[in-house]
Amino acid sequence: MHELTSKPNGPSAGVKHDSSKENFSPEKTPRELGFYFPAEFAPHTATWLSWPHKEASWPGKIHLIYPYYCRFIKYLAESERVCINANDHTMQEFALRCLQEENVNLEKVEFFQNPTNDAWCRDHGPAFLVHHNVPQRKVIVDWGYNAWGNKYPPYELDDTIPTRIGGQLNLPVFHPGIVMEGGSVDFNGNGTLITSTACLLNKNRNPHLNRDQIENFLRNYYGVEQILWVEEGIVGDDTDGHIDDTVRFVNENTVLAAVEENKKDQNYGLLQDNLSALKKMRLPNGKPLNIVELLMPDEVHYQDQRLPASYANFYIANKYVIVPTFRCAKDDQALMTIQQCFPGREVVGIDSTELIWGLGSFHCLSQQEPAA
16 A cells, blocks of 8 residues: 655646657657557556545445445455545545454555545546557546536545646646547447447537547547447436446457336337347447347436436446445346456456446446556
8 A cells, every 4th residue: 555645736737748658749649659458358557546525425425335336446456556536645544444343354455645536446546558569558548527418516536636646646637628528439459449429429518529520539639440439428417428327349240238127217229229129229330239138127216216226337447346236136137137248357346336326336436447
């Protein structure tokens, strides 16, 4: 366990590069330089998290989430480093006590003194891109962040996290200058990205950009060639339709696609529309996607609010695939479906009934740092 500190680099810092590094040109985009965003199922150096502390994200329940959150970290720490953003020493000490109660291997846990507004590191954390054939093998993209269309201000601290981490790790940082969230995109690691129009074309993100312009940003700053689009997200999702609740790549050719079996459920038609779109898609080699249907859990409600519970919000770690469960009869079936897609990893379920009150689960809370 180590603690690193650094002076913050705010959003006005511009593009942060070390131009003295060989084969590195700050005038070019990551794609032009040969960098790309690996698939989540590629090997990780670490998983990044931001310690949960915002009571308003789990009103009346935040104290209940820590055992499940720390169990998540326990599984992660078996096969990779876990880097945790903490606001200050007091928060770090509290986090340590929680981790010790779950017997987490603290030798794999590293705290970074990076103040945050909230815990959703998938969306405000660094996007790590890699290049395997140059000395500078890893860079960070710092997309703009506006808390899903300015829904939950303040978010200024979260918006600085990628650049702060770039300074702490001595990595070049690119600033595309548009809003983008990690949960809105998923990757096959071989040039294809999938996303949703409900989120990326929502006017509360980048109203000045059309679809073609957004695709250009995705290609240039994620290093992909092909953009696939589905239309919808699920009911209760305050992100306006993040893809990590509906469609996930499990290898270069295969996606797990969330489906609802109850025709009277609000999600039924939405997810059937997505499924129909997926069936028409072709990869660059001309082949169709291999689609594995993943059942949705029964509805989860709290205080008369439907929550965005989905088994698709799993996280692929080096050793495990960690799946949210919901005290539901479908939990075991979902775990078996996902296990069939990951023969080289063990699929484990962790109860997410308390966590989902925050309107997200394990994938929303985490961001992988790929091995370079």
